[in-house]
Amino acid sequence: MLTPEFKKGSAEFLILSLLEHEQRHGYEIAKLIGERSNGVLSFNVTSLYPLLYRMEERGWIAGRWVERTGQRRRRYYGITAAGLQTLGRQRQSWREFVAAISRVTGVRHA
Amino acid sequence: MHEWENALRARLTPLGLPPDEEASLIEELSQHLEDEAEALRRQGCSEAEVRERLIAPLDDALWLEHLRARAAQAQRRSRQTLPRSMSHGVWGDVKYAMRALARTPVFATIAVVSLALGIGGTTAVFSLLHTVLLERLAIPGAEELVALRPTRANPDARETSRVAPAAGSGVRLPLSVSVFRVLANTPAVPRLEAFATAPVALRIGDDADYPYADFVSGGYFDLLHVRPERGRWITASDDDSRAPVAVISHQYWQRMFAGDDGIIGRVVDVGTTRVTIVGVAPPSYRGLYFAREFTVALPLSLASLTGGPLGGDVPVTAVTRRARTVSIDAVAARLDDAYQQCCASEWRLVAEDASRGLQFAFDPRQEYGRLLKLLMGGVAILLIVACANVAALLLARAFARRREIAIRMAMGASRSRIARLLLVESALLTIVGTIVGLALARFGTGLLSHNLPGNVAPLADLIPLRATAGMLGFTIAVSAVCTILFGTLPALRAARTDARESLSGEQSARPRKTRWPSDRILVVVQVGLALALLSTTGLMTATLRNLERGASAFSDSRLLFVDIDTRSTAYQKTGIEPLREDILSRVRSVPDVRAVALAYTTPVFGRGRAGEQFTIVGRESTPGNLTETDVNFVTSDFFVATSLPILRGRAAAEFEADAVTVSESFAKRFFPGRDALGAELVILGRPRAVRIVGVVADARYMELREPARPIVYLALTAWYGESLGAANLVVRTAGDPRNAAQSVRDAIVRVAPRIRLRRVETADQALAEALPRERLAASLALLFGVLALGLAGVGLYEWCRTTSRGVQRRSAFERRSVQPRAMR
Secondary structure (H helix, E strand, O other): OOOHHHHHHHHHHHHHHHHOOOOEEHHHHHHHHHHHOOOOOOOOHHHHHHHHHHHHHHOOEEEEEEOOOOOOOEEEEEEOHHHHHHHHHHHHHHHHHHHHHHHHHOOOOO | OHHHHHHHHHHHHHHOOOHHHHHHHHHHHHHHHHHHHHHHHHOOOOHHHHHHHHHHHHHOHHHHHHHHHHHHHHHHHHHHHHHHHHHHHHHHHHHHHHHHHHHOHHHHHHHHHHHHHHHHHHHHHHHHHHHHHHOOOOOOOHHHEEEEEEEEOOHHHOOOOOOOOOOOOOOOOOOEHHHHHHHHOOOOOOOOEEEEEEEOOEEEOOEEEOOEEEEEOOOHHHHHOOOOOEEOOOOHHHHHOOOOEEEEOHHHHHHHHOOOOOOOOOEEEEOOEEEEEEEEOOOOOOOOEOOOOOOEEEEHHHHHHHOOOOOOOOEOEEEEEOOOOOOHHHHHHHHHHHHHHHHOOOEEEEEEEOOOOEOEOEOHHHHHHHHHHHHHHHHHHHHHHHHHHHHHHHHHHHHHOHHHHHHHHHOOOOHHHHHHHHHHHHHHHHHHHHHHHHHHHHHHHHHHHOOOOHHHHHHHHHOOOOOOHHHHHHHHHHHHHHHHHHHHHHHHHHHOOOHHHHHHOOOOOOOOOOOOHHHHHHHHHHHHHHHHHHHHHHHHHHHHHHHHHHHOOOOOOOEEEEEEEOOOOOOOOOOOHHHHHHHHHHHHOOOOEEEEEEEOOOOOOOOOOEEEEEEEOOOOOOOOOOEEEEEEEEOOOHHHHHOOOEEEEOOOOOOOOOEEEEEHHHHHHHOOOOOOOOOEEEEOOOOOEEEEEEEEOOOOOOOOOOOOOOEEEEEHHHHOHHHOOEEEEEEEEOOOHHHHHHHHHHHHHHHOOOOEEEEEEEHHHHHHHHOHHHHHHHHHHHHHHHHHHHHHHHHHHHHHHHHHHHHHHHHHHHHHHHHHHHHO
């Protein structure tokens, strides 16, 4: 099981990745993270939204209310230019980190 | 869903987040929880389990800590921003107002134009009113100046023959140069000066000009305390020694001498006398008459230069100064005492306040004062329409801006502050409107000064708007009243906005109002006023048309009038009489001319009025009980040329000294129920009685707005012949009289090359000139009426647009927030 600290550190990276090509609302983000990690990573209201709001305050993502026919209005989050830069930097350091780990441990990336 | 909302609200509200932030959080999170609940239910969880799994984490300590930090941060933010914006005070408000107005340029433009028209119109008319009715002459201590003029002791016997004293009638002028000299030298009489105004022929090199000259007594300019711009004034020694010197006005110097630097010492001809210019008056000096331009002043002892039948003993106006503690009546009483002692007559001296200028020939104050007051009323209505317009727009706008206002209130702005903000917006609109309005007023009065009716044309340089303290004070007062008029209601309305209701888009159980009722009233008021103004315009135009129709005694407009003058020309000594037959026959032979006549004066075009006293033979009459009538001296073709129909009898022939024709109203007034034909009159100063041989239809001469006056037509040659210096030629043409004008001119000049043709006008032109007031009134009223209606129309359109936009925006909002609730 992942520790909260580890989760928090990587969560921003995960959220930015999910928003890279598409705008999503909070529940969708939580659901996708849960599904794609096969339940290893899971977020609830109290853990997800403080993160989203903090990222919004930093200017990485922007939320806005969107109304679609036949649906209630929802707050959708999209990535900003600053968010894209951050995502690029995080990807780079993540790659370097993984490469270093695998060189040390001999574990090959699948 | 309500369950989640309630659970969230219970945890969030105690934290004190800003209301809109709290509402937004609850909406977003409750949706998330509802989605999660749905997923859990699909996985087969019971409701209790779902609640357990979703609500328990809401009490997570970290999460609550995060929310608390957020609330504290929001409070810090509002503490920082609000006091700062408060301390910015009015300047902050002004900047905010400018931004708010810039966001709605159409509204701002309409409001500014409305106010500019209202304020500009009011300012322009007030400035005219001030100039015409209130302004003092530009003479130091003008309020002390008193003019003295004679009036008949018996007020019933006014209007005697002063225009054309018949030769040998023995009329003695009540206050002439000689009478003045005696009076001024009487002990106990305060310092008295005098002036006479009469036309002179001025020859400057090859140019001839015929200005009115002021003949002034030696101490006249000294009494006025005005300093000459160049050279010197006319002095007592000039007057005593009959020195041929003149002082000209600044404007005349510029116009006729092109501002020549060597003007002092230049010699001009006045009639046949060579006169040296010794001084130039300052630009502000306009003489003592109100609606007449001062051009040239000569010593009073040279009054014989006018070339009139009286020699140098012309009528004068006496002038004196009074101490401010002495009333005008007291001055008059003192001078009248002296007058009665030295020159006892049936006349009395009456004093007149000269501080605002004297009347010359006609009274523009009476003529235009009432019109200007009416116009003032008109522009006041225009101003109210403009204010109502802007008020309605502001109300509609405030309605559409409820959300913005509510947010400001939610952020801690007080009601008074919201009201202040909107008032600043109104004031900003007024200030811009006033500036544009002043420019409009300046432009409008400038335009007007170039298109003044002839009889007030000398006022042209006074008409354009001038920046005086009084004027600016008036404009500022008007603007302030405007702001209060249109700004207060919307500001108070907006300040009463219910923040919660406007923000949430929820309406309470109260019946819904789509807009405030007061702006509907405003729209009704402005449209009503604009229509009232326009219908007044219609009335004024109708009056003008009626007067034109009534004034015209002529069945058609194929008439040409020419004003012929021999005075101050080479023909001065003999007058028109020797030229008469030649001129008539030459003009008669011009192609297209049907009939020609010569008359002392003519209807509408005519230059004045002559009167005579008479008695009716066979009726009781005493010398003090004379009756007066207007008279005209005409050649026999006069009634043919003017096509005035002869109702009974015949027209008196050219040389018939004992036959006269009278007008219908003369016959009705003096022979009611009887036949005037054959009756005999004795005209004062004429040895023989005359018989009435014909009655002719009425014609209006100068009094187009009144009933026609009784008039007696006398044969020109027999009655006036020798002394006739000036007359009117009446020419009836077959076609358009404008085409014949030049040939008629040429025909006259061929007979008498040096003769002076003062005016050549068609009947239509003369009519247009005779009713300048009505014409001006009708066109200005039309202008204001159309402006008011235009304003109301544009205002109404923009009001509808703003309001419907507000309603649209709201219904969109309602779709969002109300629909889902209904679906649930």
